Amino acid sequence: MRRNLLHPGATELVYEIREIVKKANLFKAMGVAIHWENIGDPVQKGTPIPQWMKDIVAGLAQDSASYGYCPTKGVLSTREFLAARTNALGGAQITPEDFLFCNGVGDAISKVYQYLDPDSRIIGPSPAYSTHSSAEGGHAGKPPITYQLDPNNHWYPDMEELRNKVKFNPGIVGILIINPDNPTGMVYPESVLREIVAIAKEYKLFIIADEIYTHITYNGAKAVQLAEVIGDVPGIGMKGLSKEIPWPGSRCGWLEFYNTDKDPEFARLVKTIEDAKMLEVCSTTLPQLALPKLLSHPQFQAHRDSINNDIAARGEVVYNTLHDLPGMIVNRTYGAFYNSILFKPGVLKPHQKLKVENPQARELVESLAEGDVPLDKRFVYYVLAATGICVVPISSFCSDLLGFRVTLLEEDPKQQKWLYERLRSAIEEYLAS
Ligand SMILES: Cc1ncc(COP(=O)(O)O)c(C=O)c1O
Numbered sequence: 001m002r003r004n005l006l007h008p009g010a011t012e013l014v015y016e017i018r019e020i021v022k023k024a025n026l027f028k029a030m031g032v033a034i035h036w037e038n039i040g041d042p043v044q045k046g047t048p049i050p051q052w053m054k055d056i057v058a059g060l061a062q063d064s065a066s067y068g069y070c071p072t073k074g075v076l077s078t079r080e081f082l083a084a085r086t087n088a089l090g091g092a093q094i095t096p097e098d099f100l101f102c103n104g105v106g107d108a109i110s111k112v113y114q115y116l117d118p119d120s121r122i123i124g125p126s127p128a129y130s131t132h133s134s135a136e137g138g139h140a141g142k143p144p145i146t147y148q149l150d151p152n153n154h155w156y157p158d159m160e161e162l163r164n165k166v167k168f169n170p171g172i173v174g175i176l177i178i179n180p181d182n183p184t185g186m187v188y189p190e191s192v193l194r195e196i197v198a199i200a201k202e203y204k205l206f207i208i209a210d211e212i213y214t215h216i217t218y219n220g221a222k223a224v225q226l227a228e229v230i231g232d233v234p235g236i237g238m239k240g241l242s243k244e245i246p247w248p249g250s251r252c253g254w255l256e257f258y259n260t261d262k263d264p265e266f267a268r269l270v271k272t273i274e275d276a277k278m279l280e281v282c283s284t285t286l287p288q289l290a291l292p293k294l295l296s297h298p299q300f301q302a303h304r305d306s307i308n309n310d311i312a313a314r315g316e317v318v319y320n321t322l323h324d325l326p327g328m329i330v331n332r333t334y335g336a337f338y339n340s341i342l343f344k345p346g347v348l349k350p351h352q353k354l355k356v357e358n359p360q361a362r363e364l365v366e367s368l369a370e371g372d373v374p375l376d377k378r379f380v381y382y383v384l385a386a387t388g389i390c391v392v393p394i395s396s397f398c399s400d401l402l403g404f405r406v407t408l409l410e411e412d413p414k415q416q417k418w419l420y421e422r423l424r425s426a427i428e429e430y431l432a433s
Pocket residue numbers: 040103104105106107129131178182210212240241242248251252253
């Protein structure tokens with residue numbers, strides 16, 4: 001090529017949740033049975049889709065309107081339905097004009113960061129769901145700017161660090177929260193959210209809240225939505241169908257814009273995001289038509305409650321199986337459906353290994369584990385080779401911490417018990433090796 005093809009941010013794009021699948025498939029081809037613990041897809045893990053949901057979707061397939069384009073911002077009646085729900089929270093008041101439907105929150109995330117000035121930065125949590133950190137680093141052409149979630153304090157954010165980074169870095173224009181959080185399972189306390197809003201107000205920032213798991217809480221926790229606490233600070237709420245219905249294959253999510261009238265620059269950003277979607281015409285119509293029918297169905301809440309109870313029970317199994325292991329930090333979870341299991345600083349070493357029976361798998365893992373591989377990724381490769389369990393290293397979630405993320409989605413109790421007991425014995429063997 002006569003010159004560079006790529007944006008400087010191209011190297012920031014990492015999505016280990018799927019990248020690890022390539023490695024797992026190599027082991028699979030060698031005869032290792034893989035247990036997929038890498039991705040937050042409840043449907044893949046067997047969460048039952050009730051017949052009444054299927055009937056709604058099947059009924060819409062009989063409606064010709066579901067085959068057409070819809071308005072760029074999304075189906076109007078659906079936006080009216082959602083605006084009423086948000087307004088009923090009693091905080092920010094929005095109209096159907098303050099929405100933009102996207103093809104999943106993943107699409108929404110890339111739209112939001114893509115057109116920001118490269119020098120305007122969004123500070124986000126570490127660890128973080130890597131679609132955010134990659135999109136942010138990608139737009140800036142530099143590594144993401146982060147605030148730490150503290151594993152020794154229930155994974156709550158280090159507020160002093162957040163405040164100081166905002167204060168001393170005038171490039172920061174926004175704060176990202178993921179609430180409930182992926183990958184930690186933490187739910188932001190209301191007082192912390194209010195403090196974040198106060199920082200945003202003081203430094204004239206906007207807030208992005210990824211609330212895709214907002215109704216997936218348990219153990220007595222409730223996720224307070226950004227709309228409830230934002231006051232007159234500009235903000236964006238990100239919500240979707242993938243996790244709560246669950247319907248990840250719908251590729252349906254949306255943005256809610258709060259206080260666009262309070263800051264002209266923020267209003268220009270919102271207009272630009274809408275213009276970007278207009279170039280694509282609109283997002284998928286059928287799931288948008290389904291959304292009000294699904295969420296207002298008389299059986300929806302019971303369905304959601306029952307899945308949340310199951311997640312809570314699995315969260316307990318993970319905690320009880322792993323929390324007393326020497327060398328590890330394990331927190332209880334309160335929302336979403338993941339737990340981040342950490343190695344204490346210094347316990348992972350580059351010589352550690354697991355016994356791998358399959359000779360081909362042993363040879364492969366030894367070559368993968370060589371060289372400049374983060375120590376938690378090395379552990380994850382050994383776990384794959386020796387047990388077939390496919391988890392994701394925490395260092396891939398924009399973090400300097402070392403550990404791995406598990407999902408709380410396994411439907412079969414026997415399989416779940418086996419998974420976590422096997423992980424426990426793998427940790428013990430690896431650390432003692
Ligand atoms: C925090 C968070 N945001 C967004 C997404 C992507 O959601 P969608 O399926 O709507 O693209 C995920 C998926 O795991 C997620 O965990």
